[in-house]
Amino acid sequence: MKKLNSLIVALFLSASMFTSCKNNDEEEVVVQLTPETLSGQITSNKTLTADRVWLLSGYVRVMDGATLTIEPGTIIRGIKGSTAAALIIERGGKINASGTADKPIVFTSNEAAGARNIGDWAGVIICGKAPVNQAGGEAQYEGGVLGTDVAKYGGGASPVAADNSGVLKYVRIEYAGNAIQQDKEINSLTLAGVGSGTTIENVQVSFGGDDGFEFFGGTVNCKNLIAYRCTDDDFDFEYGYVGRIQFAVSIKDPNIYDASSSGASNGIECDNGATVNDVPANKPMLSNFTFIGPGVNANTKHNAGVIFRKGTRFVLRNSIIVDHLKAAFELATVEAGDRLFAGESEFKNNLVWGNQATYKVSTAGTNFADATALATFSALPANSNTTLANAAAAGITSTTLTAPNLTLATGSAAKTGANFTGISGFETVTYRGAMDTNNWASGWASWTPNSNTY
Numbered sequence: 001m002k003k004l005n006s007l008i009v010a011l012f013l014s015a016s017m018f019t020s021c022k023n024n025d026e027e028e029v030v031v032q033l034t035p036e037t038l039s040g041q042i043t044s045n046k047t048l049t050a051d052r053v054w055l056l057s058g059y060v061r062v063m064d065g066a067t068l069t070i071e072p073g074t075i076i077r078g079i080k081g082s083t084a085a086a087l088i089i090e091r092g093g094k095i096n097a098s099g100t101a102d103k104p105i106v107f108t109s110n111e112a113a114g115a116r117n118i119g120d121w122a123g124v125i126i127c128g129k130a131p132v133n134q135a136g137g138e139a140q141y142e143g144g145v146l147g148t149d150v151a152k153y154g155g156g157a158s159p160v161a162a163d164n165s166g167v168l169k170y171v172r173i174e175y176a177g178n179a180i181q182q183d184k185e186i187n188s189l190t191l192a193g194v195g196s197g198t199t200i201e202n203v204q205v206s207f208g209g210d211d212g213f214e215f216f217g218g219t220v221n222c223k224n225l226i227a228y229r230c231t232d233d234d235f236d237f238e239y240g241y242v243g244r245i246q247f248a249v250s251i252k253d254p255n256i257y258d259a260s261s262s263g264a265s266n267g268i269e270c271d272n273g274a275t276v277n278d279v280p281a282n283k284p285m286l287s288n289f290t291f292i293g294p295g296v297n298a299n300t301k302h303n304a305g306v307i308f309r310k311g312t313r314f315v316l317r318n319s320i321i322v323d324h325l326k327a328a329f330e331l332a333t334v335e336a337g338d339r340l341f342a343g344e345s346e347f348k349n350n351l352v353w354g355n356q357a358t359y360k361v362s363t364a365g366t367n368f369a370d371a372t373a374l375a376t377f378s379a380l381p382a383n384s385n386t387t388l389a390n391a392a393a394a395g396i397t398s399t400t401l402t403a404p405n406l407t408l409a410t411g412s413a414a415k416t417g418a419n420f421t422g423i424s425g426f427e428t429v430t431y432r433g434a435m436d437t438n439n440w441a442s443g444w445a446s447w448t449p450n451s452n453t454y
Contacts (some may be wrong), residue, residue, distance in 0.1 A: 010093035033075070042066050042093075049076045050103070053454065054108060056121065059146060064092030067166065073103035075454045077110040078121020084178045085110075086122035086186055087149050089165055091129055091193075099170030101202075104444040108454060109175040116175045116450050118231060118256070119209035123176035123186040129155035129163040130195035132217030133240030133278040139216065141192060145180050149150040153193035154217060161219045163195025170202045174449045176211020177231060183260045184209035188230065194220040196243065204228060204445045207256075210267075215241040215284070215398040221425070222248075224440055229253040229401075230445070233269040236293075237312070240273065244425050247434045249441070250305075251404060252324070254298035264303035267291040267324065268316075275337045278313035283313035283345075285287045287426050288418070290406050290434040292399050293324030293391075296355040304330040304360065305352070308345070315346045318418040320433040321353070322391040323399070327360035328352040330376060334365035340377075341367035347378060349419045351432055353388040384419070394433070403447055407435045 038048075039057040044066055048054050050073040057079050062068045068089070070076070078085035087107070099105035109120035125141060131154070132139055138154030140146075140453050155163065168189075176188040188205035189212070191198075192235040204226040205212040212227030217239040225248040227234030234250040250267040257265045269290075272282045291305045305321035308314055309332040321328040329352055331337045339345045352358050359375040361368045368374045380384040388394060395412025398405040408414050414432040429436070446452060 030070070040088040042068055043144055045069070047071065048074050048076065051338040053077060055079055056087060056179070056417050058083040059086050059088055059150060061088045061090055061150065062093035063090050067094040067096055070095070070097040070105050072099045072105065074105050076107045076454065078107070078176070079110045080120040084122045084180060087120060087124045089126040090137070091127045091152060091195070094164070094166035095102065095126065095168065096166050096167050097171055097445070100259045101170060101190065101443040104170040104172055106454065107171070107173045108449065113451055113453055118175060118207050119177040120186065122178040122180070123188050123190065123208070124173055125151050125186065125190040125191045125192065126165050126194050126198070127151055127153035128165045128198065128218060129160045129193040130139065130154060130193045130220070131159040131161060132193050133273045133279060133280050134217070134293045138193070139239065141190065142180065142184050151192065155193065160195055162197045164197030167199040168203055169199060170444045172204045172206065172446060172449070174206045176205070179209070187214040189195070190216070191218060191220055192216040194218040196221055202444060205230060206446070206449050211236040215240055219243050221245070225249070226441060227446055229256050232258040232263060233257055233266065234265045234270045237268070237282055238271040238273065240278065240280045240282050242280060242283050245298035245424050246287045247440070248289045249434050250289065250291045251401070251405060252292065252294040252298070252302065253401060254294035254302070257299045257301040259301060263301060265301055266303050266305070266307050267293070267321065268306040270308045270312045270314055270446070272310040272312045278311070281311060281313050283315070285315045285423065285425070287317045287319070288429065288432065288434055289316070289319040290396070291319070291321040291324070292404070293354070295323055296325070298325045300325070302326070304328065305354065306330070307332050308336040309333045313339050315344045315423060316350065317346065317348045317352045317423070319433045320394050320396070320414055321350060322388065322394050324354050326354065326356050328358045329374070329378070330360040330362060331368055332362045334363055337361070337365050337368040339383060347385060348383045349417055350385045351388055351394055351414055352385060353391055353393065360388050383415070386413070405439060406433070407437055407439050408433065
């Protein structure tokens with residue numbers, strides 16, 4: 001009997017190592033979780049449980065036919081250093097990362113609180129079989145710099161628009177962006193040829209060393225996305241992306257920017273493909289974004305709230321774009337301007353203001369010779385964009401960098417004016433911007449990830 005009692009006590013003590021408890025003052029005591037390292041290829045179904053911390057070492061690849069399931073509340077830490085830790089979901093593989101508002105799934109640096117930095121690890125890449133406008137209908141991430149057959153995407157001659165790569169819900173990705181080669185970093189979250197059968201909702205990327213969210217073609221639809229204090233572009237679209245995104249946030253830090261020789265930090269950078277006329281043409285469908293720029297004193301590498309280039313098409317409606325350094329809205333090529341003028345693209349029902357200028361035309365064309373022509377076009381009744389007097393005129397509750405609250409204050413001009421006529425697949429709301437009175441970031445997003453204890 002004594003031996004049995006001793007065994008019960010031992011089992012109880014062992015179990016307590018993996019849980020949290022409260023002391024007599026009802027303060028939560030955090031118990032260190034046992035780490036387990038992941039590396040190489042995952043070729044069969046695997047579950048990452050919340051009873052331990054998981055470490056990524058090198059490129060961890062979920063291969064065709066395998067599903068990686070991650071329990072709510074699980075912490076995955078990328079090991080800093082030469083391993084360039086990354087999670088890559090290959091074509092045909094799936095991720096099932098369904099966190100909750102109370103128990104988000106967190107991908108972060110393996111460094112201790114206070115010591116985490118941009119680019120400590122590489123990031124998350126999801127590859128699918130949806131259409132892309134590259135030769136042969138497929139491509140490889142950054143031209144293959146990750147290795148032979150690593151991160152190939154697109155469906156080739158038989159793309160699958162509704163391809164399903166799994167689920168990301170209530171997920172944070174922090175301190176990614178490790179440089180694989182000079183000026184070739186992995187984005188915080190890359191969605192490459194990802195299909196509309198995939199679910200991407202309530203995802204925050206923070207302090208990334210390259211783009212926050214990058215879309216290489218594909219058809220995936222997303223909502224409730226946050227890009228916070230990332231280095232390069234917060235949302236980057238190219239290679240024929242044609243999905244819908246609603247309710248998204250971009251927040252820039254004046255002292256975090258793309259320092260490369262050709263770089264410039266934007267809220268959105270939207271191209272097309274290698275050439276102007278690659279088809280299917282890029283056409284992201286975007287509504288209810290809030291872009292908070294870095295302010296008038298930002299480093300000069302900061303650029304525009306949104307910039308459209310090459311032969312891209314786009315729809316951007318019902319959004320707020322304020323406080324960017326050089327412009328709120330920029331047209332960078334004649335072709336992008338021509339498609340806007342012809343109605344192939346739309347910029348409608350937005351509230352805009354920039355520090356040096358609200359509108360900018362960096363390459364003049366027949367339809368948009370200068371910023372004045374673009375401003376006049378944008379203000380036409382058919383487009384109904386409003387130039388604000390300043391950033392505060394948007395009526396956002398707080399744009400404080402370390403504790404933002406992007407809900408709308410009483411009397412905000414953004415509480416009305418949204419219009420969804422002629423576009424489908426969006427939730428119809430009356431307000432402009434990412435939030436009205438419901439702060440959907442509460443509970444799961446974090447504005448202070450460097451002080452979090454994981």
